[in-house]
Amino acid sequence: MSGPFQPLDPDDKDGLGRNLVDPVKKRPISLRAILPNMVTLLALCAGLTSIRLAMEGRFEFAIFAMVLAAVLDGLDGRVARLLKSSSKLGAELDSLTDFVNFGVAPGMILYLWLLHDLRSLGWIAALVFAICMALRLARFNVANASKSKRNKSDEWQDNYFTGVPAPAGAMCALLPLSLQKIGVPIDADWAIVILIYVLFIGFLVVSTVPTFSGKNMGSGIPRDFALPLMVGLVLWAALLASYPFSVVTIMTFIYLGLLPIGIRSFRKKMAAEQQPPSSQE
Numbered sequence: 001m002s003g004p005f006q007p008l009d010p011d012d013k014d015g016l017g018r019n020l021v022d023p024v025k026k027r028p029i030s031l032r033a034i035l036p037n038m039v040t041l042l043a044l045c046a047g048l049t050s051i052r053l054a055m056e057g058r059f060e061f062a063i064f065a066m067v068l069a070a071v072l073d074g075l076d077g078r079v080a081r082l083l084k085s086s087s088k089l090g091a092e093l094d095s096l097t098d099f100v101n102f103g104v105a106p107g108m109i110l111y112l113w114l115l116h117d118l119r120s121l122g123w124i125a126a127l128v129f130a131i132c133m134a135l136r137l138a139r140f141n142v143a144n145a146s147k148s149k150r151n152k153s154d155e156w157q158d159n160y161f162t163g164v165p166a167p168a169g170a171m172c173a174l175l176p177l178s179l180q181k182i183g184v185p186i187d188a189d190w191a192i193v194i195l196i197y198v199l200f201i202g203f204l205v206v207s208t209v210p211t212f213s214g215k216n217m218g219s220g221i222p223r224d225f226a227l228p229l230m231v232g233l234v235l236w237a238a239l240l241a242s243y244p245f246s247v248v249t250i251m252t253f254i255y256l257g258l259l260p261i262g263i264r265s266f267r268k269k270m271a272a273e274q275q276p277p278s279s280q281e
Contacts, residue, residue, distance in 0.1 A: 033087070036080035040093050043072035047101030054109040059177060060245075062109050066174065067240075067248065069101045070167040091144070095137050102170035103133030110198060113177055117188045118195060125195045129173060132202035136163055139206075160210045160266050168255055169205040173198055175252045181245040204259075210266035211259060 050065035076094060080086045107126035115122030143162070164172065176194045180186040186194075240247045 032083045033085045035083060036076045036085055037087075037090050037093055039072055039076040039079055040090065040097050043069045043076065043101060044097040046072060047097070047105045050101075050105050051108050054112045057112075059109065059113055060181060063174060063177065063181075063248065064244065066101070066105065066109070066170060067244075069105075070171065073098065073101065073167050091141075095141055098166045099130075099134055099137055102166040103130040103137075106170040106173045107198075110173065110177070110194070114186075114188065114191055114194060115198070117191045121195060122191065125198050129198055129202040129205075132206040133166060133169065136169075136205045137166060139163075159213055160262065161213045163207045163209055164201070164204045164211055164259075165213070166205070168211075169201055171248065171252055172204075172256060173201045175249065178245045178249045178252065182249055209259065210262055212262045212265075 046065045046069035050062040050069065053059070053062040053065060073094075076090070080090055107129045110129075111122055111126040115125055118125075139162070176186055176190070176197065236247075
């Protein structure tokens with residue numbers, strides 16, 4: 001007798017939500033296989049909670065929830081690779097979660113915070129930002145599906161994203177709110193400037209600007225740097241807990257400042273790849 005729920009098949013071999021193997025013959029799924037998905041769902045809860053906090057006017061805690069969602073988003077993929085439990089279900093769930101957390105939630109927070117003073121224009125800005133994030137994530141999924149066709153000589157491109165990634169785009173969009181929380185006098189008179197800024201970040205998200213991915217960070221570090229790295233991470237966590245808005249603001253400015261460097265680095269490597277090898281006599 002079958003149970004009330006369909007047996008979970010993380011890889012869904014036929015892509016139609018059906019199990020090609022008889023459920024009776026399928027082995028139980030280990031906790032290792034679903035742990036990354038649980039981290040993704042926790043990130044989704046954090047993103048949705050940020051919307052609720054913004055609706056209640058508690059924008060400080062809304063940013064905290066957004067930062068937590070970004071941290072969990074960075075962890076789920078690493079946990080999946082560490083446990084060797086990547087799956088099609090996890091990839092789709094991660095993409096949908098990113099759209100809610102970094103497309104819908106930031107737009108809603110900004111609208112409830114200040115953009116609502118512009119009425120329909122502010123709402124349109126929030127919609128455009130969310131749409132740009134959806135288009136970026138759809139393009140990212142298509143690119144991942146065709147990655148297997150890439151030549152081995154092009155593997156260096158894995159160190160770069162096409163456009164600003166979703167979590168970074170969300171944090172950049174929330175920069176005006178962070179600035180207000182550290183004392184910068186931002187009020188309703190700044191609404192049109194913030195609208196233009198949010199649209200600019202949305203276009204960066206969906207653009208083809210190459211940005212550093214950081215995917216290979218943490219894959220291996222020299223032994224001499226292990227202890228300083230741990231001390232640095234503890235210091236960063238302590239500063240983030242004590243001065244959250246200042247740290248988030250500084251990190252956002254650093255990221256925006258690194259964008260031109262990433263573009264220049266990508267173009268240099270692309271030019272070197274296209275340059276024909278020198279002839280040897």
